[in-house]
Amino acid sequence: MDINATSASSSAVELFGSFHLGETELALPVAALQEVVNYPSAVTPVPLAPTHLLGLFNLRGTLIPIVDLRQLLHLPDDTARAASKIAIVELGDVRVGLQFDTTGEILRVPAAQKTTFERTDHAPPIICGALKLDGGERILQILSAAALLGLPDVPQLHHRAAATERRVQQAQRRQTVSFRVAGAHLALPMAAIQEIIRVPAMHPSPLADEVCIGMLNLRGTTVPVIDFARFMGLARDDATASGHAAASDERRIVVLNQYDVHVGLMVDEVRSIVGYRDDELMVMPAYSRRHVALFAGCLGNEGRDSIILLSPDALCTHPQIAAVAQGHRDLYRDRTQTEASNRRGGTRETYVTFRLGHLLGVRIGQLREVIDYSDEIVATPGAPAFVRGVLHLRRELLTVIDVRAMYGMPPYEDPTHAKILIVEHRGEKYGLVVDAVDNIVTIESGSRIPVPAMLTRQLGNGWGNGMTEAVELPGRGTLMLIDLATLCERVAVESVA
Structure with a gap:
């Protein structure tokens, strides 16, 4: 030249x-x-x-x-x-x-x-x-x-x-689940996620390739599992890779279900549930025509690294993922159809499971989002002992409730690893401090078992008022289902007592 x-x-x-x-x-x-x-x-x-x-x-x-x-x-x-x-x-x-x-x-x-x-x-x-x-x-x-x-x-x-486009967007509130993959902070819309499970013993797949690392049977549905870090071209550093054996309990499989495409994405850690409005979603820069459709935008994260929101439609129609999902569906079509006919007629609900001394679950529709515990909580004089204070979250003030203190449980030695469940009840917003968020699961209505009244009366400090059903999770024990509306009602009553 x-x-x-x-x-x-x-x-x-x-x-x-x-x-x-x-x-x-x-x-x-x-x-x-x-x-x-x-x-x-x-x-x-x-x-x-x-x-x-x-x-x-x-x-x-x-x-x-x-x-x-x-x-x-x-x-x-x-x-x-x-x-x-x-x-x-x-x-x-x-x-x-x-x-x-x-x-x-x-x-x-x-x-x-x-x-x-x-x-x-x-x-x-x-x-x-x-x-x-x-x-x-x-x-x-x-x-x-x-x-x-x-x-x-x-x-x-x-x-x-982009700024002009954001101004004309309606401020509709949406929910996402955020997770870590090889150092990247990503998220998927809640509506596209069927459930999130711990990593089970997977079966080898006859269709395994560089990204498909196995398959699992999820209540009769064959779900191929994708190494999401490899698919997204993200390299894990040596410390992350060597730490997988010790920290394998943090890994999760995010099961997507879009247009009858079932696929499991192996991620390193599920972080939280993040709520946002359309006008808070920042436009991603376009650096490759091949990949730009995978990204729906980016969310600011209170001074920390931002969260990249993925498009589930683009993921499930990506040629590599679509081919893996279609291959498994064709190979195991008879088994899937038989299980589907056996399940027909039963309704399913999605629950977020969390720990507060015990394994508890709450309907996902009762949660606005889940955030990490914040050191920016401001104590409020004269509040009940179970009220930790108020927290400013994206132009809104919410009351932070120490659920352990509310129910007479041992206090936290260090709450920095706790999570806050954001809920809304009768126009008031509350943040409920819990030990940890566990998984997102779907539960068939027929599998819920009523908790005997005698047991609920024996549960001290009012726990029984909000726990009337339970369900057995294979390999996990009993999951107690709690109604957050009952808990928030108690907060409202005791705050003015």
């Missing part, structure tokens, strides 16, 4: 910002620079991204993709990211963050000291020219913002159009 160099003869002065990448000094036109920020503490890895896309971060409500210029310019990586800077480059309605080692200065450069490079094929080069300063002793290479943002694998975020 031939490159021609020409020198400008105009007397105009142009402003440039200078940056350093190792021993290389680069420049960007100030007109393309929006701002420069420190490398963010919370960066969200993006599945299926090219290696030069380091992740996303939330800059005042806008997702900014971070591009590693070293890889694009084939420079050695010899600096710590935490100490680097991010130059936010904006061109039209497209915005991206470029990683540099250090910032330099703002330069006023006469046109005579600028040399422009032009390619013979008329395509804009990434290095579009050079600045010759200090009598030619100092050379800075000029980066072309248009060429950088026009590369096929550089993510593009059309933030202004």
Whole structure:
């Protein structure tokens, strides 16, 4: 490829910002620079991204993709990211963050000291020219913002159009289940999840491939299990991989059921249930036409790494997953149809199971979301002993209830690992502190067993008022089903007593 160099003869002065990448000094036109920020503490890895896309971060409500210029310019990586800077480059309605080692200065450069490079094929080069300063002793290479943002694998975020689109969206509240996969924080809509189970002893699959690691029989339905980290192109670090044996109890299988496609996704850890409104969903940058449909958007996460929301429709219609699901359905069609006919007529309900000394379950419709315990709870003077205080959650105040204290159970030594169930009752919002959230299960109506009245009367401190049914979970013991409306009613009564 031939490159021609020409020198400008105009007397105009142009402003440039200078940056350093190792021993290389680069420049960007100030007109393309929006701002420069420190490398963010919370960066969200993006599945299926090219290696030069380091992740996303939330800059005042806008997702900014971070591009590693070293890889694009084939420079050695010899600096710590935490100490680097991010130059936010904006061109039209497209915005991206470029990683540099250090910032330099703002330069006023006469046109005579600028040399422009032009390619013979008329395509804009990434290095579009050079600045010759200090009598030619100092050379800075000029980066072309248009060429950088026009590369096929550089993510593009059309933030202004996205902002307008978000403003006209209805503020409809939705629920998702968030989980960890090889360091990435992902989520799926609650409506697409049939249930979430602990990792059982799986059967080897005759259709196993690089992502299908086995299959399981879920009440007569053959469900292929996908190694979701491998499917999403996420590499586990050595510590995570070696820790799987010790921490295998944290892994879960998220069972999707979309358009009669059943598939299980192996994830490292289920985190919480997250509620959001449509206008809180940030638009994901597009970095690959092949993969952009998998991502429905991104949710801010209170100063921590953001949560990438996946599209269940795109997942279940992805050629690789669809082929695995269709193959298992065809292979085991007779068994599935027989079990389905045996189950016909029974209704099923979805429950979230959690621990509070015992294994308890609550209908998923009674929960708004589940969050980690927060140290930002503000104690309220004069409140009952079981009220820990109030918590500000996305422009709403909710009352945080210590359920252990309410029922006379031993207190927490350290509540930092507890979870808070967010519920709403008679217009009031409550956060119920529980030990841990366990799973999401579906339960047939016929399997629920009434708890004898004698037993409920023996349950001290009012527990029996909200627990009238139980169900046996294979290999897990008895699950007591609790009505949160009864618990919240007791909170309301005792708070004004």
